Amino acid sequence: MVAIRAVLSRIYKGEVSADIVGRPRLWYSLSAILLAVSIAGLIVRGLSFGVEFTGGSVFTFKAPNASIEQVRSTVAEAGPHQVIVQSTSSGWRVTTESLPSAEVAEVQRAVGAEFGLPAEQVSAQIIGSTWGDEITEKAWLALAVFMLLIVGYLSVAFEWRMALAAMVALVHDLVITAGIYAWSGFEVTPATLLGFLTILGYSLYDAVVVFDMIKEVTRDLGTAGRLRTYSQAANEALNNTLVRSLNTSLVAILPVASILFVGTFLLGAGALKDLSLSLFVGILVGTYSSLCVATPLLVQLKEREPRYRELRERVRARQTSAKRQVRTAVPAGGAPAEETPGDGAAEAAEDEPRKVKVVQAGPRRQPRRGTRQQRRRTRR
Amino acid sequence: MAPPSTPSRPGRTILLLFAVLAALTGVMFLQGQTTPKLALDLAGGTTVTLTAVTENGQSPPEAQLQQAVNIIRDRVNGLGVSEAEVAPQGDDHIVVQVPGTGDQRRVVDLIGTTAQLQFRQVYASAGIAPQTARPSPSAGSTGSTGSPGPSATSSPSPSQGASSPTPTASASARQRPLSQALAAPSPSASASGSPSPSGSPSPSASAPLDLNALTQDYSGIDDKAVIAQFEKLDCSGAGRKAPGADDPRRKWVAACDREGEVKYILGPVRVEGRQIADATAVPPNVQNGQTGWSVSLEFESQGARQFAELTADAYGEYQANGMSPRRQIAIVLDGQVVSAPQITEGPIAGGQATINGPPDSFTQQYATDLANVLDYGALPLKFERSSIETVSSTLGSDQLEKGMLAGAIGLVLVVAYSLLYYRGLGLVSVASLAVAAGITYLSVVLLGHEDTLGFRLSLAHVIGLIVSIGIAADSFIVYFERLRDELREGRPLRPSVETAWRRARRTILVADAVMFIGAAVLYALAIGGVKGFAFAIGLTTLIDVVVVFCFTKPMVALLARREFFAKGHRWSGLDPARLRRTRPAPSLVKEA
Numbered sequence: 006m007v008a009i010r011a012v013l014s015r016i017y018k019g020e021v022s023a024d025i026v027g028r029p030r031l032w033y034s035l036s037a038i039l040l041a042v043s044i045a046g047l048i049v050r051g052l053s054f055g056v057e058f059t060g061g062s063v064f065t066f067k068a069p070n071a072s073i074e075q076v077r078s079t080v081a082e083a084g085p086h087q088v089i090v091q092s093t094s095s096g097w098r099v100t101t102e103s104l105p106s107a108e109v110a111e112v113q114r115a116v117g118a119e120f121g122l123p124a125e126q127v128s129a130q131i132i133g134s135t136w137g138d139e140i141t142e143k144a145w146l147a148l149a150v151f152m153l154l155i156v157g158y159l160s161v162a163f164e165w166r167m168a169l170a171a172m173v174a175l176v177h178d179l180v181i182t183a184g185i186y187a188w189s190g191f192e193v194t195p196a197t198l199l200g201f202l203t204i205l206g207y208s209l210y211d212a213v214v215v216f217d218m219i220k221e222v223t224r225d226l227g228t229a230g231r232l233r234t235y236s237q238a239a240n241e242a243l244n245n246t247l248v249r250s251l252n253t254s255l256v257a258i259l260p261v262a263s264i265l266f267v268g269t270f271l272l273g274a275g276a277l278k279d280l281s282l283s284l285f286v287g288i289l290v291g292t293y294s295s296l297c298v299a300t301p302l303l304v305q306l307k308e309r310e311p312r313y314r315e316l317r318e319r320v321r322a323r324q325t326s327a328k329r330q331v332r333t334a335v336p337a338g339g340a341p342a343e344e345t346p347g348d349g350a351a352e353a354a355e356d357e358p359r360k361v362k363v364v365q366a367g368p369r370r371q372p373r374r375g376t377r378q379q380r381r382r383t384r385r
Numbered sequence: 386m387a388p389p390s391t392p393s394r395p396g397r398t399i400l401l402l403f404a405v406l407a408a409l410t411g412v413m414f415l416q417g418q419t420t421p422k423l424a425l426d427l428a429g430g431t432t433v434t435l436t437a438v439t440e441n442g443q444s445p446p447e448a449q450l451q452q453a454v455n456i457i458r459d460r461v462n463g464l465g466v467s468e469a470e471v472a473p474q475g476d477d478h479i480v481v482q483v484p485g486t487g488d489q490r491r492v493v494d495l496i497g498t499t500a501q502l503q504f505r506q507v508y509a510s511a512g513i514a515p516q517t518a519r520p521s522p523s524a525g526s527t528g529s530t531g532s533p534g535p536s537a538t539s540s541p542s543p544s545q546g547a548s549s550p551t552p553t554a555s556a557s558a559r560q561r562p563l564s565q566a567l568a569a570p571s572p573s574a575s576a577s578g579s580p581s582p583s584g585s586p587s588p589s590a591s592a593p594l595d596l597n598a599l600t601q602d603y604s605g606i607d608d609k610a611v612i613a614q615f616e617k618l619d620c621s622g623a624g625r626k627a628p629g630a631d632d633p634r635r636k637w638v639a640a641c642d643r644e645g646e647v648k649y650i651l652g653p654v655r656v657e658g659r660q661i662a663d664a665t666a667v668p669p670n671v672q673n674g675q676t677g678w679s680v681s682l683e684f685e686s687q688g689a690r691q692f693a694e695l696t697a698d699a700y701g702e703y704q705a706n707g708m709s710p711r712r713q714i715a716i717v718l719d720g721q722v723v724s725a726p727q728i729t730e731g732p733i734a735g736g737q738a739t740i741n742g743p744p745d746s747f748t749q750q751y752a753t754d755l756a757n758v759l760d761y762g763a764l765p766l767k768f769e770r771s772s773i774e775t776v777s778s779t780l781g782s783d784q785l786e787k788g789m790l791a792g793a794i795g796l797v798l799v800v801a802y803s804l805l806y807y808r809g810l811g812l813v814s815v816a817s818l819a820v821a822a823g824i825t826y827l828s829v830v831l832l833g834h835e836d837t838l839g840f841r842l843s844l845a846h847v848i849g850l851i852v853s854i855g856i857a858a859d860s861f862i863v864y865f866e867r868l869r870d871e872l873r874e875g876r877p878l879r880p881s882v883e884t885a886w887r888r889a890r891r892t893i894l895v896a897d898a899v900m901f902i903g904a905a906v907l908y909a910l911a912i913g914g915v916k917g918f919a920f921a922i923g924l925t926t927l928i929d930v931v932v933v934f935c936f937t938k939p940m941v942a943l944l945a946r947r948e949f950f951a952k953g954h955r956w957s958g959l960d961p962a963r964l965r966r967t968r969p970a971p972s973l974v975k976e977a
Contacts, residue, residue: 057470060472063474073777091429091776091777091778092776093432093774093775093777094775094776095772095774098432100779130474130475131474131475132472132473132474132480133451133472133474134472135472136914139455139459140915143910143911144907147906147909147910147915148907150906150910151903151906151907155902155903158898158899158902162895162898196426196843196845196848198915199845199849199914199915199918200845202907202918202919202922203849203852203922205903206856206899206900206922207852207856209900209903210896210899210900213892213895213896213899214863214892217891217892217895217896218892245866245870246866249859249862249863249866252806252862253859253862254855255802256799256802256858256859256862257855257856257859258855259798259799259802260791260792260795260798260799260851260854261795261848261852262795263792263798264788264848264851267788267790267791268787268791271787276426276779277787277788277791277844280848281848288852288855
């Protein structure tokens with residue numbers, strides 16, 4: 006409890022310094038595992054698409070005294086697992102997924118038995134998809150144009166490397182979310198699809214906020230008094246936005262999580278559950294990827310640039326001079342990337358990427374900060 | 386988006402925002418609709434079942450049914466962003482579910498019309514005395530002229546010759562002034578046997594009376610059956626269809642006009658609706674005598690050629706004999722003649738035509754719907770409406786209630802968390818969220834009105850809006866974190882409010898631009914449900930920017946003057962002692 010308090014207080018005071026950029030291998034392998042599991046799920050189990058996409062069977066019958074819940078449970082017990090119930094002015098209209106004829110008869114029998122109708126008064130028809138191919142095609146087209154535009158926009162607003170890293174993170178998020186759908190067996194309905202689109206927006210949004218900070222911190226890197234490698238600067242930027250990232254995802258996820266909870270545990274099947282799952286997963290993965298996938302990738306791209314390579318050499322030269330090592334503290338934001346520090350204490354829980362507790366434990370290695378005048382003196 | 390650059394006048398910005406909000410609220414009450422319109426999954430609507438009618442009574446081919454579904458879907462989506470569901474059911478039904486109950490006649494008409502458009506030359510025509518004298522001086526039709534040349538404008542300039550030649554005898558009350566430059570068939574009383582397409586509206590007539598039939602000139606028509614049908618044809622009363630009139634394969638057809646005042650014998654189909662590239666509704670233009678709405682058509686290349694040939698033929702007839710019925714071209718929609726302009730100005734080669742009619746029937750809605758159905762083409766099948774029913778929501782009320790409850794719980798948690806974390810500032814963010822929610826509500830209600838967009842809220846929208854609340858909250862969080870960073874550096878509060886804002890502003894704008902680009906692209910390119918959703922996201926992104934610029938930041942600036950915040954009270958969320966780091970802060974770049 007005390008430890009948690011201490012951690013929270015650190016976060017509150019903005020005293021987080023986790024070496025996120027310095028361990029691309031860890032994040033990449035974590036993401037690779039997640040991606041592999043997701044793709045396996047998509048191949049092995051595939052997505053189960055809702056009635057709106059595939060078409061299905063529709064039953065119409067009269068049962069004036071029944072309630073929606075009664076009708077739904079009666080039909081669901083007879084076999085189908087997607088049941089959409091509507092009351093119409095002339096009775097009930099129940100849409101299910103495509104059923105084999107034996108199951109259709111079973112539903113008719115069950116409904117008839119429950120509401121005291123002869124089975125032939127429960128009419129069954131095949132219904133086509135309400136969500137046309139055209140809508141899907143147009144949506145894909147829009148998505149392609151959207152990607153191109155965003156890459157263009159980010160290349161102008163930031164640079165192409167950031168655009169590329171953001172795109173990688175985006176695809177990463179979508180694949181993992183789809184994979185979770187495949188494994189969980191939740192229906193992919195039009196609402197779910199819209200959830201996917203929301204994730205897309207959220208994932209990009211989050212990456213942009215993080216990159217904006219990185220851009221600011223790394224602006225005049227390598228000038229006098231700002232001698233740090235790109236990795237160190239990026240890491241500091243990450244730590245600066247870490248609080249904001251955690252807060253934002255918490256705020257966005259609280260309502261979604263409560264809807265998912267209610268939808269799954271109190272209501273059973275339904276559109277609420279299907280939609281909120283995509284958002285819940287998407288926000289988690291989106292936050293993780295903007296911090297731990299997009300940024301390390303960006304740093305690796307940037308470190309290849311000659312000017313940052315040179316900077317790296319200069320920083321290294323400085324650090325190896327023994328005199329400096331005695332005098333300076335390790336820059337805030339962790340150690341340079343090639344020597345993995347033992348104090349980062351990044352407790353990355355494998356299954357829950359968001360629970361990256363990124364706080365230094367153990368003794369602090371920085372000297373106490375002096376007064377402003379003292380600091381000025383040392384700087385000269 | 387010009388940010389309010391008046392750090393000294395934050396109060397004014399907030400007042401302005403609330404004035405705008407009050408104005409919007411006023412508009413909302415004026416519209417008389419104070420709740421958002423809901424989509425099918427939340428509120429149910431109307432189900433229309435269409436049954437395909439085939440000549441042999443067999444089920445239509447599956448491909449044709451599917452094609453009809455696609456066309457109907459396009460038409461319904463053409464009405465706006467109120468997503469309807471269209472699906473084939475069984476072998477020969479199409480089920481259309483549209484949100485909203487009550488008078489759905491417009492939608493029902495729209496999905497039911499086959500919308501088969503044909504252009505045929507008129508070979509004979511006769512006016513009919515209406516059985517009931519209707520007050521509308523109709524049956525006039527202005528000419529369709531195309532602007533020669535490839536200009537894509539749609540400025541119909543009806544230019545006709547004079548009206549029919551022998552306005553004699555019974556001074557009809559329905560005689561129109563010539564200044565209206567209306568084409569024949571104008572209902573002038575012509576008791577002569579001239580082959581003019583004119584009706585004799587004798588108000589006393591109680592039965593259809595055809596004065597012209599005896600001396601009708603049937604030259605060029607080589608189908609006796611059609612002539613017989615024409616002579617027997619009773620078109621009185623609007624909306625009558627002559628049997629077989631909509632069959633494109635028939636060389637000769639007898640047809641009625643929409644108003645039920647003129648009947649025609651028409652020649653072969655010369656141009657088909659399939660050749661239309663684009664149809665748009667054009668508002669009235671009094672300057673050139675366009676008193677009603679009209680629909681401007683643009684043909685594809687082949688259609689333009691065919692139309693030019695057709696008009697050339699009609700013009701040739703006009704030159705040979707100014708009274709020949711063949712100087713007219715009938716525009717036939719689903720077997721009814723919508724208008725029959727005469728070609729007196731020469732052939733029309735621009736690939737453009739205009740359909741228009743009397744203003745009392747060519748309303749804005751009629752023209753818009755007609756343009757819509759023509760745009761998406763004719764249905765491959767004829768349909769009958771077998772039933773119209775109201776349906777309940779697809780989601781089920783239990784789901785909706787519990788979902789709302791869950792969302793509310795989530796929002797309460799958000800409020801609690803932001804108050805816990807940001808203390809006094811949390812109040813600002815909660816107030817900002819409340820303002821954002823208020824603007825969102827107002828916008829959704831205003832845009833839900835039929836005169837605007839007909840936007841309807843669906844479950845996906847609601848959840849999308851909840852997520853975008855999180856994204857809106859992010860703007861505040863970005864700003865507050867920057868502000869706290871400044872304070873940690875040990876700077877005084879009031880200048881920090883401005884410097885932090887300058888830095889946060891850029892982040893907020895860039896990030897929101899990404900969201901907005903995404904929403905705009907999806908809205909422009911996608912259709913159906915995706916379009917409506919993109920609209921909702923784009924809207925909330927804009928609202929987020931407005932709120933953070935016009936409310937959150939001015940609010941913080943105002944509060945910064947209060948002692949509670951300026952002195953950094955421990956509950957203000959700006960307490961330097963609580964924020965103070967125990968290690969050197971990373972020296973961030975200071976903005977110049």
